[in-house]
Amino acid sequence: MRQVAALAGVGTKTVSRVINGEPNVSSAMIAKVKQAADSLDYQPDLHAGNLRRADGRTKTLGLLVGSVANPFYGTLHRAVEEAASARGIAVFASSLDDDPDREQGLVSAFLQRRVDGLILTTVTKSQAYLAPELRRGTPLVFIDREPAGIEADAVVSDNAAGSALATRHLLEHGHRRIAYLGDLDSIQTARERRRGFLEELGRAGVATRDIPVVVDLHDEVAANRAVLALLDSTDPPTALFTSQNLVTIGAITALRARALQNRVALVGFDDISLADLLTPGITVIAQNPQRIGELAAERLLARLDGDRTPTHSYVVPTELIARGSGEIGPHA
DSSP states (O other), rough: HHHHHHTTTTTTHHHHHHHHHOOOOOOHHHHHHHHHHTTTTTTOHHHHHHHOOOOOOOOOEEESSSSSHHHHHHHOOOOHHHHHHTTOEEEEEOOOTTHHHHHHHHHHHHHHTTTTTEEEOOOSSSSSGGHHHHHHHHOOOEEESSSSSSSSEEEEEHHHHHHHHHHHHHHHTOOOOOOEESSSSSHHHHHHHHHHHHHHHOOOOSSSSSOOEEEOSHHHHHHHHHHHHHTTTTSSSEEEOOSSSSHHHHHHHHHHHHTTTTTSSSEESSTTTTTTSSSSSSSEEEOOHHHHHHHHHHHHHHHTTTTTOOOOEEEEEEEOOOOOOOGOOOTT
């Protein structure tokens, strides 16, 4: 920093103010310091800067998602990164893999690196272990699933309403034997989607006791096996509602293995890649991970900027996209 100051003909305090983006520095001075820094390939030492920075900020955020391999979380991750990078903030991301044993360890790893805030997808029954961090002033925003045991901002999809919409769509196309294929029942969103499905059947007067409900499916392989077993049963369903994108993919492969893709209706929760290029196209309840990520980052940055309004849960609507698979009748 002293070398940059000498080359720019300014004091080290001015260089520090420019590097840290502090106010009341002229544009001419900023340009002069940045030109000197570029010519010397200067990179600020963020760890050293943290020791002197008045607010103690590290200009980093921790992002915990279900799996960075899942396209839903990949889009969400990108949205958070874009909002953070505009403020010069780096994002550390990690995958929860919906494993309760991993959750606290990963959160602890973020906190040990003194991140300024956390955006979290969680799977444990209670997040009360984070109460000390809230008392210390660390902002927390929960995504996809609402927290339990503490009060914090959350940004979630309207899971029950989306499932009800999918179920109603299949009922309107004449189906009464609709199989439900769900994610791990330990996951809050999975339970909400199952609830929306069963409640909509009840509103339509369809007895739910004989409706096939298969849960604890967490990947394509498990879903494929479950759907094949249903299709090969003595009373197979005429329609499938798959409540997660990986489960939908497993269902598609099973239907094609039995050449039933044009005879058994399918609506999936979450959009999937190339869904509109298949024959038939896959009808889905689409979430908006881009908006979820944007809103989560917006809330976290607002908290970092001093927003002390009461915590709130923000619900992002879902949308039914009809492409063909969900419009197949029960006697196709």
